[in-house]
Amino acid sequence: MKRWLPVLPLSAALIFPLLKVSPYLLHIATLIFIWAFIATAWSYMGRFGLVSLGHGAFIGIGAYTAGLMFNHLALSPWVGMLLGGGLAALLALLVGWACFRFGVMGDYFALLTLALGEIVSLLLVAFREQTGGSLGFTLKRVGTSWLYLQFEDKTHFYYVALGFLVGALLLWRWIDRSKMQKALRAIGEDEVAAATLGVTTIHYKLRVTMISAFVAAMGGVLYAQYVTYLNPHTLAGVGPSLDIAFKAILGGMFSLWGPTVGTGIIVLLEEYIRVNYGAKYIGLSQIAYGIALVSLIIFLPKGIYGSLEEKLRRKRVLPKT
């Protein structure tokens, strides 16, 4: 029974565009899918105690690599996605290795990655000849093209983003079933004990960090393709980095659906306030979300969906899957 539960939201998401909904609703849903994809990628490592506040670095590298390659060399973003992902994974390998080698963990790891995200953002601004600096740049329009991942009709991108999100969730399950999960959970609980039991801790931490960076970079490309505009302040730096982490934490980074639920809540709240109170008060939703977040961390450290799931599980006393 429980195995088939995810079919429900998935089929609902598949049918949704067929209900002749407005392009606006499709737009909101697409945004939720893309950011949920990125937040899920963030949680791959976040849930094992590797809380990064620098994922903006990875989405920025992905988006700018693919975007520049497309604009100047007419390279397909599908290839750009792999290139950008590769570069992001390489950076993750470099920084991750340094961190794990020198034993940087917990809040120091968070602060170090925060600096990393800001460095990438500053680099994107500094190379203004190529990147357009703080003003960013727009992608060339090619109409509807699967090869170049641009669509005039919102429905296409909706399904593309949904497909990516499902892929990220499946990857989560794959990590869950792999040996990596057991090793990482052991490391998360007690690193020294795990190491003495023969778990090559650095190896596993690096692997999950690189996967997370690669997938996040793909999400950056996806977002850039969707809005066809790249800006260092929306794709890298402190702001987006914190946003990604908070979406996942708000929903609950320890549960499969947590990051998706968190992203949905935040995007819907933002849109609701923007539509009802105008763009001037867009900050209001952010204030509400910030306060919700702070109180959540104080009162529900497992996140909204995570706490809900735990409560349900306790009530039904399900056998361990």
Place this chain on the structure above:
Amino acid sequence: MEILLLNALANGILLGGVLALLAFGLNLIFGVVKVIHMAYGQCVMLGMYLIYTLRSIYEVPLLAASAVAVAAMAIWGALLHLLVIRPLLGVERLNQLLALAGLIIVFENLAHVIWGADLRGVRVDLPVVSLGNLFLKTSNLLAFLGALAVLGILYFVLQRTYVGLAIRAIAQDTECARLMGIDPGRIYLLTLTIGGALTGLIAAFFSPIYSVHPHFGGSFTLMAFIIVVLGGMGNLAGGFLGAFIIGVVTSVAAVFTSTEVAEILALVIFILVVLVRPQGLLGARGAR
């Protein structure tokens, strides 16, 4: 060339003075309450908006506006302690950090909703002081001297008064201090109040120099972190030294390359220190 370098050095030292004050506040809070105040620079930003509002809209004299800002930010710091930091005291370190980072979003958007995204500045016309080939802005010089004076007073309070002794005792060993009859709760509240008043003071020093915008605090919070980590978390003397190093490095780098490169340089120093010498320049081994 040499003149340029000389001016960059001098301005770096002046900037270092104010940064030292910023780092002092962050360090004091970390040393006593053991919490990393992620939104410290954002508090400075709110203080600057307060001064701007008082000065430009209600036409309060700058000095009076600054005094009000110091008092208001002290209360703000105390409120933050009671509403956010105190409930977080028993929580994991990482969660404390994330919750306080959440405050960044709250403060920046608060400023955005109230004052909008435009640059807001207090116009002050002060002469430029010239010493031979050295040109110094009076506002920078005043900020530097003011910051040093405040640091001196704080040092005196910490070293020579009973309250200062209590604060230092709590910073060294909370449990032992409690046994000596010091109430940590009250010292925490006092520390956050002093820390808040400092953000008001820094806002007063910054107001004639910089225009404020909602994301103004971000770069200064990061800068303060860099300094605090460079000097060793909770190490006040290290923070003082670190402030001048970072002040000089960024201002010299900014003159010869660009402000972005200067900031990148500071961040790279930060990362290297966290990796290789996490206890900081003057910290004791095993501080982490």
